[in-house]
Amino acid sequence: MEAAHSAGLTIGYLGSKDALSERHRELAETVLLLPDVSPDRVVQAAVALHGVQPFDLAVTMHDTFLQTVARINQELGLTATPLRTVTAVDDKAFMREVLRGSEVGKVAFAKVRCAQDLLGLGEVLGFPLILKPTRGTGSQQIHFVRHGARLRELAGELDFSVPGKETSAPWLAEEFLTGPEFSVETFSVAGEHHILAVTEKFKTANFVEIGHLVPARITAEQQAPIAAEVRRLLTALGVQEGPAHTEIVLTDRGPRVIETHTRPGGDAIVELVRLASGFDVQELTFTWLSGKPLDLTPRPLAAAAAIWFLTLPEGEVTSVGGLDEARAAEGVESAYLTAAVGDLVPPLRSSWDRQGDVLAVGEDPDTALSRAQQAVGLFEVEVDPSTASRPDPPPGRRGPAIRHHLPLHRTVTT
Known part of the structure; x- marks a missing residue:
């Protein structure tokens, strides 16, 4: 909101009272608080608000509301990243389906809708494999499976209910990708994807992120295929405008995409990029939204x-x-x-x-x-x-x- 304010935009806040600070109140010209922030209620409230105080675009930086905001923009006919693209980004299994037949590096996967699907993964993908929620965030519920016995254990532990009507399957299984992991921070303008930084990632044995480094310690020869793969991915998914945060593994077969997000990276990656690459992702986002020309010249404040x-x-x-x-x-x-x-x-x-x-x-x-x-x-x-x-x-x-x-x-x- 600070970045939007600096860009000269008029801001309205729609959301829960718990997330509203005094600074939010100072920056927002309109505030609409909801006791229920379920997707349908938020869409209904936004459409009603637009009827009395029209706005040009709904924006969020939070995974939970990316699809909801895309629905708002689609329903109101506002120019934004298409709902199908946001859905493909938000639903990891749907993303894999969308990428079938594209030039993006192949990753073997299988949707898991029930315990029977889970128990058959060994024959479909082999071992080891990764099992994760299709709409998970924050490194939650990621399972590294080495053998069938673990699948049998998980069959009795996991919840196979569909978390939302727009979710293709509750769980996604993928081949285990071996190699160092990075995230690529980008900003897209009219379908042209600009690389802002490559972030080196550090994780525990159970895949919880505990560190990030910008710039990543890679060579130019390694960075080139990473950048090319991310650009192919964003194009295949239909990303046209704004920030994206894409996680990849550099395997011996080349870079392979784990997932992507149509938002800036979390865990203070925005600040790491600002300091080490000279790009303020939030500032870029709202400068672009305000219609001003973008300056994509790197001006790092630190090495x-x-x-x-x-x-x-x-x-x-x-x-x-x-x-x-x-x-x-x-x-x-x-x-x-x-x-x-x-x-x-x-x-x-x-x-x-x-x-x-x-x-x-x-x-x-x-x-x-x-x-x-x-x-x-x-x-x-x-x-x-x-x-x-x-x-x-x-x-x-x-x-x-x-x-x-x-x-x-x-x-x-x-």
């Missing part, structure tokens, strides 16, 4: 930028500290510590299970990454492991508290 996340083992947080020390460390642009005394740390299963982060810059990628990791190591958080996985830990049965610094877990790049 490299990295973010590293604090992850903790399960248990109750008994003390926290080190935030000021982390913020004062060399090269640190920002540091956050969300863990608080009394918090129960859950198992690390998604992006929402992380407890803080540090963003740092450096004269080269290695330095930026090292500074971010070292500054996260300055956080001091004590965790009582005896309360792990207990919603209400019983008094008088606490084990010795454990003090944790980073690195806490061995990480792998997949």
Whole structure:
């Protein structure tokens, strides 16, 4: 909203009260709060609002509402990324179907609608394979399956109900792609896709993202096919305008697409790109929407930028500290510590299970990454492991508290 305001646009806010801050109120000329933000209700409210106070475009930066906003724009006849394109991006199984017959590198996949589909995956795809929700976000519910026994376990654990009427299948299975993982940040204008940055990604063994680095430590020979593959993907999906965030694996067969999003990258990737590439994705988005000419000349503020996340083992947080020390460390642009005394740390299963982060810059990628990791190591958080996985830990049965610094877990790049 700050970027939209700076571009001279008039802003209306439509959404829940919980997400509305005082700054939102200051920036928005119109505010319409909804107790129910289900897709149908949001579309109905937007159409009604347009009837009394017309707007030129509905915009969101949140995965949850990308398809809803596309429906609003289609229903009102507003120029925007087509609903079919947004649906293909939002529904990972539908995206694979759309890409059949395209020039985009092939990834073997299968839709999983029921337990019977799941149990037959070994014959269809072989092992190992990846199983994930078709509309999942935040690295949630990603399963690495090595053998049929695990499929039988999952058959009794997973929910096969369809999460939305526009979802092709609740689960998607894909061949496991081996190689380093990156995301490619782009901005499209009239179907021409501009590469803003390639981000190097770091994940735990269960695929939760714990770090990002811009620029990625790759050669020009590696970057060229990555950029070409992403451009082919966005063209095949019909992306015409605006930001996109595409995740790929550089395999020995070349780059292979994991998924893409018609929005900027999360996890502060927008800030990493702004610092290390000189492109403010939010500013580009709303400058484009306002009809002003785009300046795609890179003007980096730093040679490299990295973010590293604090992850903790399960248990109750008994003390926290080190935030000021982390913020004062060399090269640190920002540091956050969300863990608080009394918090129960859950198992690390998604992006929402992380407890803080540090963003740092450096004269080269290695330095930026090292500074971010070292500054996260300055956080001091004590965790009582005896309360792990207990919603209400019983008094008088606490084990010795454990003090944790980073690195806490061995990480792998997949």
